[in-house]
Amino acid sequence: MDQAPVWLRRRSTGVGRPAERSQEEVTAAAIELADLDGLVAVSMRGVAGRLGTGAASLYRYVSGRDDLLDLMIDEVAAGYELPPPTGPWLPGLVEVGRQARALMLRHPWLPELVLTRPVIGPHGVDLLEHVLALLADHPAAPARKLEAFAVMNATTAAFALNELGAAERPAHGAGDAVRAARPARAAGRPDAYLAHAMAAGGHPHLTAALAGMTPTAVNSGDRFESVLADVLTGLLGPA
Amino acid sequence: MDQAPVWLRRRSTGVGRPAERSQEEVTAAAIELADLDGLVAVSMRGVAGRLGTGAASLYRYVSGRDDLLDLMIDEVAAGYELPPPTGPWLPGLVEVGRQARALMLRHPWLPELVLTRPVIGPHGVDLLEHVLALLADHPAAPARKLEAFAVMNATTAAFALNELGAAERPAHGAGDAVRAARPARAAGRPDAYLAHAMAAGGHPHLTAALAGMTPTAVNSGDRFESVLADVLTGLLGPA
DNA sequence: CCCACTTCGGGAACACTGTTCGCGAACACT
DNA sequence: AGTGTTCGCGAACAGTGTTCCCGAAGTGGG
Structure with missing residues (x-):
């Protein structure tokens, strides 16, 4: 029991x-x-x-x-500020994602936790209710809406996790608090082997892709919202 | 150092x-x-x-x-069997996802690990190379392709995690091996509070959605491939 | 007023965990 | 035979989550 x-x-x-x-x-x-x-x-x-x-x-x-x-x-x-669910669903869902990402950047330990344990407490229920309210007029089956909610959460957490991981790499400065908050992993982890694999050859598309990357420090918040909107549109159809 | x-x-x-x-x-x-x-x-x-x-x-x-x-x-x-990357990209990517899900169901500890530590070793690099090869003719910028790869991984792992969690709930039978493999969590976790929240009222859309769920045991493999295809289409445009 | 009764606080102990130290053993080479 | 280098690993250390159990601190009943 x-x-x-x-x-x-x-x-x-x-x-x-x-x-x-x-x-x-x-x-x-x-x-x-x-x-x-x-x-x-x-x-x-x-x-x-x-x-x-x-x-x-x-x-x-x-x-x-x-x-x-x-x-x-x-x-x-509990930190979500959920406005009354009015208007088209896509902007509403993206706003939820925006707030989720903000919470995760404020609490760097959150993504890992959310990804690993699929639990819903009272505030989680409120959030789900809000999402379902936004989708009330959407013709998709309830199961599809729940799937969309799950994918949205996973995408957001994974995105935030990557952002936080990237913040560890610069030698000093703004990433310090984050580095302190996730002390277990060594710096420069994910791509540490990537560089070697490229140098060793045998991965032409990879080298091409990494060479074609613009190192412009794009606003990753904008990137996130764009990705999330695309994902949700793919799942629930165009707004 | x-x-x-x-x-x-x-x-x-x-x-x-x-x-x-x-x-x-x-x-x-x-x-x-x-x-x-x-x-x-x-x-x-x-x-x-x-x-x-x-x-x-x-x-x-x-x-x-x-x-x-x-x-x-x-x-x-290393267990991926990557066919030569020919043909349209969408089926190719879905096939990769299919294999990923199969690996995760065979190794129930894998989703949690993949979600938590964004590491790429030699075989991970090979996988990424394969995905980029499939997308070689796609006009999207390299950064978008990497994003798609990341979202694909996260979605797959999260989906598998949910499936494995669901397998814990039946009292006995097929879920035993899985239950043994993830012993930490109590059974019936995610929705344990959901039921209470519904009974307490105040979440009309939630109750409606859960009531409208068909309990038909749909082939969750099919569901997964459908979700993944939708997500990828949303990110990279229609095939 | 005192005595159950119930709950809370927490020191001590248990069974583990990951990791380091240091020493002896086992090999290759000169 | 001697030397250099690596491997195996018992022992120890600092830390972990959790349980036991007893004394303290309250409330309600007689």
Whole structure:
């Protein structure tokens, strides 16, 4: 018998010794820690230390580290500012994606978490409801809409992850906070081998493609919105 | 100063005591272990035990657990059977996606890994080369093609992850191997809270959508190929 | 007022984890 | 036989998530 989801577990009755902290406080502390030093810093002892308590006490509010991570996801999802779902669906969905990307850049640990654990808490449900409201007049079958929601989330998270990874490469400067937040990986990872493969030859199209890349620092926010719009149009037809 | 990528590190010279194992053997053992009991089972001691050696010996072949995970990804990517890139690009790309999904269902730990670490080893480079070859005559800018490659990977992995998660839910039967391979998460996760949110009301579009879902067990392979084709068409224009 | 009863806090312990050190063994070459 | 270099790996270290269990801190009943 496994546990009920985190979000509908017993909340404190009036009886017994009153709790000195709350699940929200624990979640908030975990998020601060993750923003500061990355997901690896979110250890039970670490979070407890930041709250000035013992590690074992956390298990009064959270049934384990996994639960805490789920709570972190949904807590950040509270940051969406969802306007009333009016107007055509495409701009509405792109706006959702824009906000999602912003949240992920603000919390560099989020993409990895969202991609890995397909959980929906209260705020996630609100978000899904909003997306479905935007698509209310769309003729596609409900299953197609859910697929679109899933693909949209995956695309956004993957895009943000790449952006964050790219920010690690410059030697110093703006990427420092991000580098601190994702300390596990060495710098310059993804293409480290790419360069060697090109030099070794045998991959003509690859060399051609990389040579033809304009190193102009395009606004990656614009790129993202363009990609997302294209993907959604492909899935749900032209607006 | 961080390390050079795993794939171009010093291989054994003829001098000194000969190695009793190889990087390939270590990688293979790790993959077997992951196929059997999930990623959590891939611990240094675990892998070493399966090879009948001590844990510390592995560090002669691999510079750490992270390297090992990277090697696992690329080793599985050796399983692609890439036909000569002829014909229109859309079917070619969908075929690549088809194979990717098959590999991920055969190795349930792969999606999570691919989504989380954007690494490209030798076989990953070959795959990218193949995709670019398929798109050689396509007029899009190289950067757009790389974006399409990335989105394609993310979509495929996310789709496979959802499929694997869904396979956990039935009480018994075919999902057992998968359940063993991803033991960390409780069963029936993603929608566990969804049901409650619906019952509580306040999410009309959600309830409507879930009610309108046909529970027909559609061939999810077909669904995947359809989604992928739509996404790619959206990104790269109609074939 | 005191005594159940229930809940919370958290030190200590357990079973692990990844990783490093250092030493002895095993080979090739001179 | 000696030297240089590599490999194998037991032991140790610092850290992890989680459970036990006991004392503290409250509330409600007699």
